[in-house]
Amino acid sequence: MDGDWDELARIPFPPPGVHRLPTPVTTMTFDTAQELLWAGNEYGRVTSFHGSKLQRYTSFKAHTAADGPDAPVRQILVNDKGVIVLGRKDLHMALRRGPPIWHIRHGDMKDLQCMSFTSKGAAEIIAAGQQNTMLVVDLNKGEVVKQVPTEHHYSIMRRARYICAATATGTVNLLDPVTFAVVKTWNAHSALINNMDAQHDFIVTCGYSLRQGQAYVLDPFLNVFDIKKMSSMPPIPFPAGAAFVRMHPRMLTTSIVVSQSGQMHVVDLMNPNTSNVRQANVMTYLNMFEIAPSGEAIALTDPECFIHLWGSQSKVHFVDLPGHIDVAPEEEPHPPMDWSLDTPLSSIGMPYYREVLASAWPENVCDVGAPPVKFDPQFLASLTPTDSYLYGRNSRGLRRNQVEYTRDLEKNANAGLKAPKFLSEKARESSQSATGTSDDKADDPNNPLNDASLDSKKAEVPVMYQHVEIKYSKFGVDDFDFGYFNKTRYSGLEIHISNSYANSLLQLLHFTPLVRNLALQHTATACVGELCLLCELGFLFDMLQKAEGSICQATNLLKTLSYHPEAARRHLLEEDAQASALNVMLQHLASFLLDKIVQDYKAMSPTPTAMEQILRTRTTSSIRCINCHSEYTKEGSAAVNSLVYPSIVCPPLLLLSPQTESHHSKQRGPGRNAKMQRITFSQVLKRSVEGETGSKGWCQQCKRFQAITIRKAVHSIPAVLVLNTAITTQEHRMLWATPGWLPEEIGIIVEQGQFFCYEGEDLKIHLQRGIHNITVYSLVGMAINIESGHPQKPHLVSMVNVAHAENEAPGGSKWHLFNDFLVRSVTTEEALTFNPAWKLPSVVSYQVKEANNKIDTQWRNNLDTSLLYQDVNLTLEPGAKTYKVLSPETEPPGPDTIVALDTEFVAVRQPEIEMNSDGERETIRPIVYALARVSVVRGQGEDENVPFIDDYIAIREPIVDYLTSYSGITQADLDPRTAKHSILPLKRVYKKLWILLNLGVKFLGHGLKQDFRVINIHVPKAQVIDTIDLFYLKTRLRKLSLAFLAWKVLKEDIQMETHDSIEDSRTALKLYRKYLEYSDAGILNKMMQEIYVEGQKVNFKPPRKDNQGVQRTDTPPLPEGGSGGDPPTTPSRHTGSAALVSGFGGGASWTPGKGSPLR
Secondary structure (H helix, E strand, O other), X not given: OOOOXXXXXXXXXXXXXXXXXXXXXXXXXXXXXXXXXXXXXXXXXXXXXXXXXXXXXXXXXXXXXXXXXXXXXXXXXXXXXXXXXXXXXXXXXXXXOOOEEEEEEOOOOOOEEEEXXXXXXXXXXXXXXXXXXXXXXXXXXXXXXXXXXXXXXXXXXXXXXXXXXXXXXXXXXXXXXXXXXXXXXXXXXXXXXXXXXXXXXXXXXXXXXXXXXXXXXXXXXXXXXXXXXXEEEEEXXXXXXXXXXXXOOOOOOEEEEEOOOOEEEEEEOOEEEEEXXXXXXXXXXXXXXXXXOOOOEEEEEOOOOEEEEEEEOOOOOOOOOOOXXXXXXOOOOOXXXXXXXXXXXXXXXXXXXXXXXXXXXXXXXXXXXXXOOOOOHHHHHOOEEOOOOEEOOOOOOOOXXXXXXXXXXXXXXXXXXXXXXXXXXXXXXXXXXXXXXOOOHHHOOOOHHHOOOOOOOOOOOOHHHOOOOOOOEOXXXXXXXXXXXXXXXXXXXOOOOOOHHHHHHHHHHHOOHHHHHHHHHXXXXXXXXXOOHHHHHHHHHHHHHHHOOOOEOOHHHHHHHHHOHHHHHOOOOOOOOOOOOHHHXXXXXXXXXXXXXXXXXXXXXXXXXXXXXXXXXXXXXXXXXXXXXXXXXXXXXXXXXXXXXXXXXXXXXXXXXXXXXXXXXXHOOOOOOOOOOXXXXXXXXXXXXXXXXXXXXXXXXXXXXXXXXXXXXXXXXXXXXXXXXXXXXXXXXXXXXXXXXXXXXXXXXXXXXXXXXXXXXXXXHHHHHOOOOOEEEEEEEEXXXXXXXXXXXXXXXXXXXXXXXOOOOOOOXXXXXXXXXXXXXXXXXXXXXXXXXXXXEEEEEEEEHHHXXXXXXXXXXXXXXXXXXXXXXXXXXXXXXXXXXXXXXOOOOOOXXXXXXXXXXXXXXXXXXXXXXXXXXXXXXXXXXXXXXXXXXXXOOOOXXXXXXXXXXXXXXXXXXXXXXXXXXXXXXXXXXXXXXXXXXXXXXXHHHHHHHHOOXXXXXXXXXXXXXXXXXXXXXXXXXXXXXXXXXXXXXXXXXHHHHHHHOOOOOOOOOOOOHHHHHHHHHHHXXXXXXXXXXXXXXXXXXXXXXXXXXXXXXXEOOOXXXXXXXXXXXXXXXXXXXXXXXXXXXXOOOOOOOOOOOOOOOOOOOOOOOOO
């Protein structure tokens, strides 16, 4: 509060009627986005005031007479969409201009007092009061989405790290912003809390105590609580009686305390002995106090219905970057005109319309000259002929009776990339055709996939850069033909997983050998940290290498990212309402991810600085105050450097060698006709790494925020240089669009704290001279933002030079486009050409050239296998265990080892299914399964058929269905309080399987493809023995269930009431032994024919011994309501019947049931 602060305005709150008196203010708050002050009165009216003069802007009734005569405004919150107004029994949201957005009344809204934003930012609030239920409201939908019972009655709520809530009994509770559970409780005041505020790490309160005579008296002190340390601090004395308090929005440890008489103290919580005292001119007393988000204005109210605004006349503003205020335009008066019987009607003005009116008929009503519709021959072949027409299913994507517009047929022919046929359709057509070949149009020269004329200079986005989508059949995501989009040996990533916007960055890191090597080396250690992102990167990199072009998914890594608390705080999750644009989110993710993997590597490595040397730029920042000229230095490091562009109108800096730069600056004169040089990438990089920047910061000498300058001295540059492009203006876009602006190689010199960068001919000259120690970097690739325009949303792709990640240098660049699961090779010119309209890089990565093609494969030799021999169920008796761990001396797994694997799942998200115009089910969003149990059985040795892994997995997501009849999993199995076994983190269980995979073990099972998908692991075909393929005849087009094969081949009945993964693993192992027996005897084909003949007789269902069919359900049935919000259910353990739902689709972790024909 500066010395020139004074009262700037004093206005009465507008009366409720023309001849009514002004009314007291019941609540007020400053807008966080515009220069507005919002206030409400006891009649439910909300009024906003603009600027330092408090001019009335809008006024509307939030609570009407229907809410009762006593309908005061209890609290006001603002977000980017509008104003949220809390009443006693209702909640209202309106635009800042006044029109309502929604109004909520609920049966549990009895006496609301306060509200606060939740962990979802400004998209959700929780409301509470003198009632036993708190209500969570989705502001986007205008609905009560959750009711939270509570034993506390709250009167004030403030949002900080936690939701800070004051009760009616004088205590302060900290509520978890996600679960709303009470985390901590403090007794603040003996009677009640009058005012409270919370910001960052502190809570401040002022309130009343009961004195003799049962009178409420204001406490002469301010209570302070430290949220970070979860402790109370010494109270700060305030003899005048602390009535109101607010934390300063700019100064983290400064609060402003106000008494009822208008005495204001500005107090530093860390140094309470110093304070700044002011006095507000009020005739009676104050009853409310608020401070603006900028800290440059405060508002006070008194019982005489006046609002006082305090501030500095020259500096007053409510927010730093205020938004535009919508003001109704003034209507121009119509010119006067004489009206008589002779006045022509054409002189009467008509309004202007932006759209063509329905009455505006064309001159020729009939549309002549449009070319005829071109039908696909395959579509015509599918139609059924009659005497005069053809009829069939509408599969062309048009509505019933819709006429196709053909005037721009050639232009729109390749406007989008159509999805290929499902694999099941191709298999069916292949079996029906005489030649036995499927109709795959990937090799058709007219297919857009084979369009070699990609040109980033085109005005429209080429097909290969457009957003790709996965289509779902009744067989799920596995029926989608990913191979249609990728003919290379480099794997793409699926996109139907939350936060898959990170795919482009993950591909970029995968093809960076230094990062890949260290990630795999770390993953091979004994690390089992649940939130270790470096391990998850290692798992993903190993999967992408083994897949060799097959589709992969980053499910486990993205789940771990979503669990990380810091990721939510940085708004890195797609579901976050405060999330930025995707390209900005990716830049923040790059900084977070690289910082995190540096920390993860330190935890397990004997050389903890190795990852830091590869990723971090070490600098010393010299920080100088503009006001007092004091200067101090600060050591720092950064994993990502953001580019800082020079002004386009200024001549760029000349980058010379350390010895010649000063000499040249003397020779160069600022001549008026001096030729301005072209701005190069190396100049921008130098400016970004060591250039001088200006900002506002805290000055220790001035004891306040001042303008400061920062200049960096560079000590070392990492081996992997990751850059955020930070493109914000049109000039930046045009700079990147300059042909050849981004070099494939740069040279960097760091000497005596200075940074020099060269490219092109300058780089060649310095390499030839060999005077300085210059390090050459190669461009690995870029994550690129594609702005396709309406109706498609922006999305991210990666452009990578895969030549640097080959085991041997191929002798030239090999640029590839990774558009999620669409992968194709492109030319160097295409890769390095950017378009300011739709193609611009977001993240750029360089690597030291010496590290190219140095792929470490020795990590497999150093694989830590101790996890396989650890037993976590030490408390169980030996007879109660379902497994026996491996012996490291007698049972070391290796390439000759065969193990039987089976898994069980639970549903964590129900599918979303729609009925199309033909009355058929269509999967919009697939069902999602989570891994719940993994069983691995020995396939040989003395303990053959004995499990050595039988783990249950802790699942963090809400479980919507335990699928007990199909998985054998009950709620008690996954509840740590009732489970009879240990429940392990997914990371620990996954790593056991990953270790077995890299030891060369062969996995045996039935329908393993789906198990591997849910586990999120890729096992090479050479290490898979799948009995679903061993007992399969391609001519029959039907795969046999495990239960049927057990009945027919083994003469055993399994899965009678439920599934058990150990039983299924042992059954698959027995089937494999039978397969070998049939093969050795030369009767395999004969037995397979008998199996299918017998299966047709019983409909491939194993009958009971009493010849009564066993009613088995092949796959988990789907709820009729799609993905409704039903509570988790556990089917009972009995033999029931359920029909196979035809619309059931796969998901991120989809698998058919154990009895399904797909298994």
